Amino acid sequence: xxxxxxxxxxxxxxxxxxxxxxxxxxxxxxxxxxxxxxxxxxxxxxxxxxxxxxxxxxxxxxxxxxxxxxxxxxxxxxxxxxxxxxxxxxxxxxxxxxxxxxxxxxxxxxxxxxxxxxxxxxxxxxxxxxxxxxxxxxxxxxxxxxxxxxxxxxxxxxxxxxxxxxxxxxxxxxxxxxxxxxxxxxxxxxxxxxxxxxxxxxxxxxxxxxxxxxxxxxxxxxxxxxxxxxxxxxxxxxxxxxxxxxxxxxxxxxxxxxxxxxxxxxxxxxxxxxxxxxxxxxxxxxxxxxxxxxxxxxxxxxxxxxxxxxxxxxxxxxxxxxxxxxxxxxxxxxxxxxxxxxxxxxxxxxxxxxx
Numbered sequence: 001x002x003x004x005x006x007x008x009x010x011x012x013x014x015x016x017x018x019x020x021x022x023x024x025x026x027x028x029x030x031x032x033x034x035x036x037x038x039x040x041x042x043x044x045x046x047x048x049x050x051x052x053x054x055x056x057x058x059x060x061x062x063x064x065x066x067x068x069x070x071x072x073x074x075x076x077x078x079x080x081x082x083x084x085x086x087x088x089x090x091x092x093x094x095x096x097x098x099x100x101x102x103x104x105x106x107x108x109x110x111x112x113x114x115x116x117x118x119x120x121x122x123x124x125x126x127x128x129x130x131x132x133x134x135x136x137x138x139x140x141x142x143x144x145x146x147x148x149x150x151x152x153x154x155x156x157x158x159x160x161x162x163x164x165x166x167x168x169x170x171x172x173x174x175x176x177x178x179x180x181x182x183x184x185x186x187x188x189x190x191x192x193x194x195x196x197x198x199x200x201x202x203x204x205x206x207x208x209x210x211x212x213x214x215x216x217x218x219x220x221x222x223x224x225x226x227x228x229x230x231x232x233x234x235x236x237x238x239x240x241x242x243x244x245x246x247x248x249x250x251x252x253x254x255x256x257x258x259x260x261x262x263x264x265x266x267x268x269x270x271x272x273x274x275x276x277x278x279x280x281x282x283x284x285x286x287x288x289x290x291x292x293x294x295x296x297x298x299x300x301x302x303x304x305x306x307x308x309x310x311x312x313x314x315x316x317x318x319x320x321x322x323x324x325x326x327x328x329x330x331x332x333x334x335x336x337x338x339x340x341x342x343x344x345x346x347x348x349x350x351x352x353x354x355x
Contacts, residue, residue, distance in 0.1 A: 006144050009152070010127070012093040019091070021144070021162065022092040022170060025110065030219045080343050090150065091162070093138035099154060102137070113153070113160040124160070131155035137163075168263055193250040193324050199256040200316045205346045307347070311340045319343065 004020030011017075034043035047056050063080075064072035115124040131138065132155035140151050150165045174181065224271065311319065319339040323331040328342050 004114075005111075006142075008089040008091060008142065010091045010093065010140070011111070012127065012138060015123060017127065018120055019113050019160075020116050020122070022112040022114060024112045024161065028213065028216060029139060029214055030223070037163040051083075076266075077146075091140045091153070093153065095139040096131075096134070096136045097139055097241075099135055099137050099152075102152060102165070107152070108164040108166055111162045111164075113162050113183055128155045128160050131160075190324075191247055191251065193320065194248065194255065198251060198255045198319060200320070201255055246351040307341065308344045311343055 001270060002022050004022055006021035007019070008021075009016050009018050036043060047058070047061065048054060063077070065075065066072050067217065071132070080115045083085055115121050127138075138153040140153055141148055142151065143149070144256045150167055152165055154161050154163065314322075316336040316339065318337060320331060322343055323339055324336070325345070326346055328346060331342070334342060
């Protein structure tokens with residue numbers, strides 16, 4: 001069983017819950033030792049005095065803040081512990097905010113929070129359920145190992161997760177840091193329509209087990225091959241950048257490939273539903289039923305078979321394609337249900353005007 005890396009209490013209002021903090025993730029990276037080339041001799045890192053070259057014991061090391069060249073303010077470890085807010089024992093929730101209002105760039109490392117004893121599970125679950133139903137997170141600060149953290153406490157199935165956050169002054173402004181950013185005019189028109197269809201064609205449910213760290217697999221394969229005296233294939237070069245002139249052609253090819261690749265899979269949300277083959281409609285006498293009147297057939301053709309029931313069988317990408325063909329305004333911001341409503345209204349208007 002895992003051991004808590006921090007213990008203390010969560011407070012919100014006048015409520016206090018004793019908890020422990022546990023690592024939520026583990027590293028699967030292949031780790032190497034440093035060796036001197038041509039030998040099996042390990043390379044060690046040692047703390048040495050820069051002036052004398054002598055090794056220094058850990059107990060003789062203090063922290064120093066450089067105020068001028070060669071001049072330092074020395075701070076003892078005990079002094080840092082004494083100024084730690086809350087004596088490093090409290091996760092104090094000061095605010096509750098909507099989870100989707102926190103930009104992803106602020107999130108850092110996740111930890112599991114667990115109650116320290118069966119007698120605290122009821123209050124713990126009360127906080128977890130309240131966060132889950134409100135879709136909010138508790139914003140709190142706490143100190144661990146000599147460092148204060150800004151955190152977001154959020155609810156998962158049966159457990160509270162504490163996610164450390166970056167402070168506001170730690171997050172860089174992309175407008176100031178990056179050399180090139182697109183203008184707000186980019187990403188419009190037919191190219192955006194095609195890109196949205198491609199996104200919809202590749203959409204699926206989130207399943208983390210589908211994804212693997214293939215680089216680490218290649219590293220292990222390299223080690224195995226070297227141990228057996230074999231050669232290993234060199235990886236392919238990265239693809240070239242897409243030519244803006246050929247962007248539509250590339251998008252169309254990507255969309256066709258995505259639809260072909262997903263054709264044999266079971267449909268997920270947003271993809272076209274499979275329907276059973278339709279049988280010929282017969283009259284009560286057993287003879288094939290008569291074809292629909294010409295006017296009704298024409299209306300069906302103009303609407304692209306856009307009866308509401310037919311539209312509900314289509315994926316969002318197919319609905320969006322029909323909306324583009326009819327040049328419906330605001331289609332790029334519509335949900336699937338909104339597209340169905342808009343296409344249904346459009347069909348009715350076209351039917352009335354042709355009657």
